[in-house]
Amino acid sequence: MARFCRDFLNKKAAKVMASLGWTNWKNSFVTALINIAAPALPCNNFFGAKRAIYRTAGLLVGRGAKLGSCISIYSQGIIMIGENVWLGRAANFNVPNGAKVMIGESCDIAPYVKFMCGSHLIGPSSRRAGSCTARDIVIGNGCWIGTSVTILGGAIVGHGTVIAAGSVVLPRAYPPNVLLAGVPAKPIRGLEP
Ligand SMILES: CC(C)(COP(=O)(O)OP(=O)(O)OC[C@H]1O[C@@H](n2cnc3c(N)ncnc32)[C@H](O)[C@@H]1OP(=O)(O)O)[C@@H](O)C(=O)NCCC(=O)NCCS
Numbered sequence: 001m002a003r004f005c006r007d008f009l010n011k012k013a014a015k016v017m018a019s020l021g022w023t024n025w026k027n028s029f030v031t032a033l034i035n036i037a038a039p040a041l042p043c044n045n046f047f048g049a050k051r052a053i054y055r056t057a058g059l060l061v062g063r064g065a066k067l068g069s070c071i072s073i074y075s076q077g078i079i080m081i082g083e084n085v086w087l088g089r090a091a092n093f094n095v096p097n098g099a100k101v102m103i104g105e106s107c108d109i110a111p112y113v114k115f116m117c118g119s120h121l122i123g124p125s126s127r128r129a130g131s132c133t134a135r136d137i138v139i140g141n142g143c144w145i146g147t148s149v150t151i152l153g154g155a156i157v158g159h160g161t162v163i164a165a166g167s168v169v170l171p172r173a174y175p176p177n178v179l180l181a182g183v184p185a186k187p188i189r190g191l192e193p
Pocket of ligand 1: 109110111145146147148162163164165166167179181182183188
């Protein structure tokens with residue numbers, strides 16, 4: 001009986017959530033709760049607890065990764081945070097269904113960095129934000145991403161990259177061991193491998 005009730009409620013909840021566009025409704029529901037609680041999470045401690053919390057929302061969080069507070073997650077896709085990453089406060093993930101954000105190990109991500117996998121095709125003049133698109137973002141190992149950087153879907157950032165504060169990283173593959181800066185971000189100079 002208990003199992004029947006549980007299955008029934010699960011199906012009901014799945015239906016309601018699907019009508020809201022939440023296909024992976026359990027993760028979406030947990031994520032929504034975590035987004036509400038995120039500002040209350042301590043920024044510079046309780047990292048083990050925060051890893052556990054974000055794993056329950058379906059994020060793949062590597063060993064030793066340190067997540068700040070106020071992280072916002074709008075994701076039906078996959079978010080992988082490598083081992084020993086520092087993810088600064090108020091990081092923002094927009095990862096539609098079918099897209100992935102993969103952050104390599106030992107990266108340092110300053111506050112207010114946005115990972116924007118979702119976009120639109122340019123539509124007709126009646127509505128320029130046309131059909132939705134979703135592309136992956138890949139960040140190599142050892143990168144340092146400055147504050148308020150925006151990374152667009154389709155960007156592949158090589159290992160050992162520094163991205164200067166406020167840069168906008170475009171959907172393209174960048175070489176490893178460079179300083180990227182500006183809007184749009186361009187390699188300014190090479191760095192020691
Ligand atoms: C990139 C950074 C590390 C400076 O590195 P640097 O090697 O000392 O670079 P320089 O200051 O010598 O600048 C090199 C070039 O990059 C440009 N540049 C540096 N920062 C830039 C930025 N944020 N946006 C655009 N261009 C930038 C400089 O104008 C300079 O160009 P020029 O050679 O044409 O004059 C620094 O500007 C930065 O963005 N730091 C991140 C700070 C941050 O996010 N802190 C949060 C805590 S982690």
